Amino acid sequence: MLDVAKLELKLNGKTIINDFSLHVDKGEIHGILGENGTGKTTIANLIMGTNNYKPTAGKMTFEGEDISGLSVSQRAQRGITLAWQEPARVEGLTVREYLRLSSRNGEAVLNDSGDELERYLLMVGLEPVQYIGRDIDATLSGGERKRIEMASVLAMRPKLAILDEPDSGIDIVALPLLLNGIVEMNKQGSSVLLITHSERVAEIAHRVSILCAGTIIRTGPPAESSQWFKNNCLTCPHINEPAH
Amino acid sequence: MTSYSVEKEYQGMIDAYEKAGGDKRVLETKDFAKLVVHENRVLANDPIKGLKIDTEETKSGVSVKLTVEKGTKVPRPVHLCFGLLPKEGLQEIIMKVDAQDNSEINVIAHCIFPNAVKVIHKMDADIEIGAGARFDYKETHYHGDDGGIEVIPKAKVKVNKGGLWQSTFALSQGMVGKLDYDFEVVCLEKAIAELTVKAYGKGNDDIKVVEKIHLNGAGARGLAKSRLVLGDKAKAEVRGETYGNAPYARGHVDCMELVNGTEAIARAIPIVSVTNDKAKVTHEAAIGSIDRKQVETLMARGLDEDKAVDVIVKGILR
Numbered sequence: 001m002l003d004v005a006k007l008e009l010k011l012n013g014k015t016i017i018n019d020f021s022l023h024v025d026k027g028e029i030h031g032i033l034g035e036n037g038t039g040k041t042t043i044a045n046l047i048m049g050t051n052n053y054k055p056t057a058g059k060m061t062f063e064g065e066d067i068s069g070l071s072v073s074q075r076a077q078r079g080i081t082l083a084w085q086e087p088a089r090v091e092g093l094t095v096r097e098y099l100r101l102s103s104r105n106g107e108a109v110l111n112d113s114g115d116e117l118e119r120y121l122l123m124v125g126l127e128p129v130q131y132i133g134r135d136i137d138a139t140l141s142g143g144e145r146k147r148i149e150m151a152s153v154l155a156m157r158p159k160l161a162i163l164d165e166p167d168s169g170i171d172i173v174a175l176p177l178l179l180n181g182i183v184e185m186n187k188q189g190s191s192v193l194l195i196t197h198s199e200r201v202a203e204i205a206h207r208v209s210i211l212c213a214g215t216i217i218r219t220g221p222p223a224e225s226s227q228w229f230k231n232n233c234l235t236c237p238h239i240n241e242p243a244h
Numbered sequence: 245m246t247s248y249s250v251e252k253e254y255q256g257m258i259d260a261y262e263k264a265g266g267d268k269r270v271l272e273t274k275d276f277a278k279l280v281v282h283e284n285r286v287l288a289n290d291p292i293k294g295l296k297i298d299t300e301e302t303k304s305g306v307s308v309k310l311t312v313e314k315g316t317k318v319p320r321p322v323h324l325c326f327g328l329l330p331k332e333g334l335q336e337i338i339m340k341v342d343a344q345d346n347s348e349i350n351v352i353a354h355c356i357f358p359n360a361v362k363v364i365h366k367m368d369a370d371i372e373i374g375a376g377a378r379f380d381y382k383e384t385h386y387h388g389d390d391g392g393i394e395v396i397p398k399a400k401v402k403v404n405k406g407g408l409w410q411s412t413f414a415l416s417q418g419m420v421g422k423l424d425y426d427f428e429v430v431c432l433e434k435a436i437a438e439l440t441v442k443a444y445g446k447g448n449d450d451i452k453v454v455e456k457i458h459l460n461g462a463g464a465r466g467l468a469k470s471r472l473v474l475g476d477k478a479k480a481e482v483r484g485e486t487y488g489n490a491p492y493a494r495g496h497v498d499c500m501e502l503v504n505g506t507e508a509i510a511r512a513i514p515i516v517s518v519t520n521d522k523a524k525v526t527h528e529a530a531i532g533s534i535d536r537k538q539v540e541t542l543m544a545r546g547l548d549e550d551k552a553v554d555v556i557v558k559g560i561l562r
Contacts, residue, residue, distance in 0.1 A: 050540045072543040073552075082544045088537040092559025101555065102545045156545055 001026040001191055002047070002080075002160055007058035009046060009214070016042050017214035020058070024160065029182070029192040031205030031222060033229050035236075039214035040195045041085060044164045047193070048082040049075050062160070079159030085168055087149040089137050095121070095148055096132045102156035120151040123184060125177035142169040150178060154185050161185065162193045167201050179204050199226040253282045256329045260358045260386070265417070270323050278323040281306045283335055295322065295349070305336035305366075310351075314344040314374070322349060327356030328363055331392070337367040345374035345404075353383040360421070361392035369399035373407040373435075381411040391419030391447050399427045403435035405461065412440040416561045420449040420478070427454070433461030433490075440469045442561045445478030445508070456485040459493035459523065466495040473534075473557045474501065474508035485515040488523030497527035502534050502560065504553065 002024040009017040017039050024030045034040050045051040047060060049072045060067050067075055090098070099117045118128035124147040134140065136148060146169050153161050163182065170178055183204055186192055194205050202208045208225035209216045210233065218228060257280060262268040270276045271288070279297050280288040284305050291297045294316030298309040312318065328335050343349060357363055373379050387393055395415070403409045409429060420443055429437040439455045451474075457466035468484040486495035501510035514527040534556055542552035 048544060050544065051536075071549070072540050073546060073548045076544050076546040081546075084537070084541065088535060088541045090538050090541070090556060090559055092562035093555065101542065101547060152545065 001028075001063060002193070003059075003061045004047070005059045007046060007060065008056050009042060009053060010056045015214065017046065017055070019215050022209065022216060024191055024193055026191055027186070027189070028207065029186050029194055029205045031194045031196060031202040031208035031225070032211050032216075033196060033199070033202045033208050033225060033233075034211030035197060035233055038211045040197070040211060041164055042214070043211070044082055044162050044193075044195055047162055048072060048080065050082065076158075080162070081153055081156050081158040081160075082162045083149045083153045083164060083166060085165040086142070087145050089140070089145060091135065091137045093136050094132070095134050095136060095151075098136055098148065099152055099155045102152055117155065120154045121148075123154055123177070123181040124148075124150045125174045126151065143171060143174065146170060147174065147178065150181060154181060157185075157188060158190050160191045160193065162195065164195045165197070166194070167196065167198055175200075199229060202226055253285065253329070254280065254287045257282055257287065257325060257327050257356060260327065260329065260356045261325065261354055263358065266354060266386070271325060276320060276323055277318070278325065279308065280325040281308075281327075281335075281337070283328055283330075283333060292318065292322075294318065294347075302336070302338070304334050305338070307338040307340075309340045310342070312343045312347040312349045312377070312379075315346045316344075317348040318350065320350075322351045324351060324353040325356065326353065326365070326367075328365065329356075329359060331359050331361040332363060334364045335366070337365075337369075339367060339369040339371075339399075341369065341371040341379070343371075343373045343377045343379045343407075346376040347374065348378045350380040351382070353381070355383060355385045355395075357393050358386065358388045358418075359390075360388055361390050363393045364396070365393065366396040367398065369397075369401075371399060371401040371409070373401065373403040373409050375405045375407060377404070378408040379410070381409075383411070383413045385415040385417070387415070387418030387421065389418055391421045391449060393419075393421035394424070395421065396424045397426070401427065401429040401437070403429060403431045403437055405433045405435060407432075408436045410438045412442070414442045414561065416442060416444040416558075419447055420445050420451055422449070423451045423453070425453045425455075428456040428458075429466065430458045430460055431464035431466055431493075434463040435461055436465045438467045438469070440471075441482075442471045443473075443480070444557065444561055445472065445474040445480055446476050447478065448476070449474075449478040449480075451478070451480035451482075453480070453482045454485070455483070455497075456487075457495060458487045458489060459495050459525075460489045461493070462490045463492045464490060465493070467498065468496070469498045470500070471560050472501045472510065473504060473560060474510055475504045477507045479509040481511040481513065483513045483515065484527065484529075486517070486525045486527070488516075488518040488525040489520055491520050491522035493520065493523040493525075495523075495525040497525075497529070499527075499529040500560070501531045502557075503531070504534055504557070
């Protein structure tokens with residue numbers, strides 16, 4: 001479904017992403033596990049086309065189409081979306097409106113049914129009656145905003161959801177709900193690129209790739225990759241030096 | 245002034261109001277208390293029990309005295325509709341408001357100028373909110389696309405002990421033209437004032453906003469808030485002033501101006517002043533472009549960039 005080949009990003013002469021290759025199958029939850037500063041969020045931005053990041057080399061195709069030159073909207077209209085690690089707040093936009101705005105190929109996915117919207121909020125552990133009419137503004141906590149972002153992705157029913165650190169700012173009570181929501185979304189047909197530094201989160205993936213210094217250094221089953229990450233990355237004295 | 249029959253004028257106002265997105269039923273039925281004024285002619289005056297609307301037509305507009313009698317709680321919003329349908333003209337509204345003690349009212353003013361090429365709309369208001377009274381005033385403008393209008397709303401408001409004045413001025417449909425808004429509120433003991441201005445400047449629109457709140461009574465509270473979005477060659481200057489002159493007075497100035505494009509000009513001048521050591525007044529002013537991350541958030545849900553910006557602007561001006 002998503003093929004990324006030999007992607008490179010240089011910013012101000014510094015290599016941020018280097019020889020990054022990745023394949024995400026249709027129906028797969030693919031984890032990318034990496035320490036802070038290894039380039040995880042940059043990968044999310046490159047695939048989504050956000051933050052004005054454009055690869056300096058390499059190729060990205062989605063369902064066989066080269067997406068490198070597409071705008072963020074065009075990528076979203078083809079079924080790719082991104083849930084930010086720190087989602088933006090939009091004054092004057094209610095949760096209901098935000099969820100309804102989710103669309104694909106310009107057509108509303110939702111039937112505007114209140115039940116449908118409420119279901120997505122419940123899937124991420126938010127009580128609809130308390131949240132559906134609220135503004136997506138500074139009155140929401142980071143964790144609440146994060147869960148609304150996930151609900152919005154669920155509402156979009158994307159072909160590929162890129163989730164950047166979905167657990168950050170989420171308390172331990174809500175985390176299982178959020179992870180269940182991701183698994184449920186996957187069962188409904190969405191592939192997921194799950195970007196995280198948490199082995200716990202990576203457990204729900206089908207395969208997990210380890211990221212170091214902007215490059216994938218190994219891919220395998222979640223348990224095996226997490227163990228390798230624990231043994232090597234967490235104790236690594238050569239942060240972001242994959243040659244070691 | 246152009247000659248119209250009253251019926252035609254009234255229907256013209258209703259049609260223009262509906263075209264601008266308003267619910268025409270409020271102007272068509274007697275179920276809502278209302279006052280409809282076209283140019284200098286009163287087309288409808290439907291008060292209700294406890295609410296008196298006295299009017300006098302003048303050469304260039306109308307003098308209105310609106311009295312909410314003591315203890316009256318007006319159950320439904322009262323609609324004021326002012327407008328001018330011809331391309332040219334002057335409308336001056338002289339407004340006197342007496343919201344007596346412990347009264348409550350919600351007033352929605354619709355100002356309709358769909359065809360303005362050379363129009364001046366002025367309002368001079370003298371407003372007194374009684375002790376414990378609550379007055380909510382929303383003024384929404386519907387302008388055409390010519391921008392040939394000058395809007396000059398001025399008000400002096402006094403809020404007595406424990407009273408509440410909330411006003412919102414919104415001008416986001418059509419071209420602003422030239423706006424010179426100046427509201428000044430004096431709050432006595434435990435009184436509350438909240439002033440909000442929202443405007444979307446485009447073309448060569450010229451916007452000047454002054455919001456002044458004097459917190460003269462102990463425990464008085466005030467908020468001077470503005471939300472402006474500017475595109476094309478529009479320019480705006482917003483002056484939010486709050487003065488804490490009594491113990492435990494609390495005030496805040498909150499100004500946000502967003503510039504979309506390279507030729508619009510925004511200025512914000514917050515003034516906060518305290519003359520009592522137990523008073524506290526704060527301010528925040530932000531001027532900048534529309535947040536890229538907000539735009540990309542909506543684009544990542546499938547909206548194209550223009551639509552995403554539109555949703556964000558409408559949210560800010562809501």
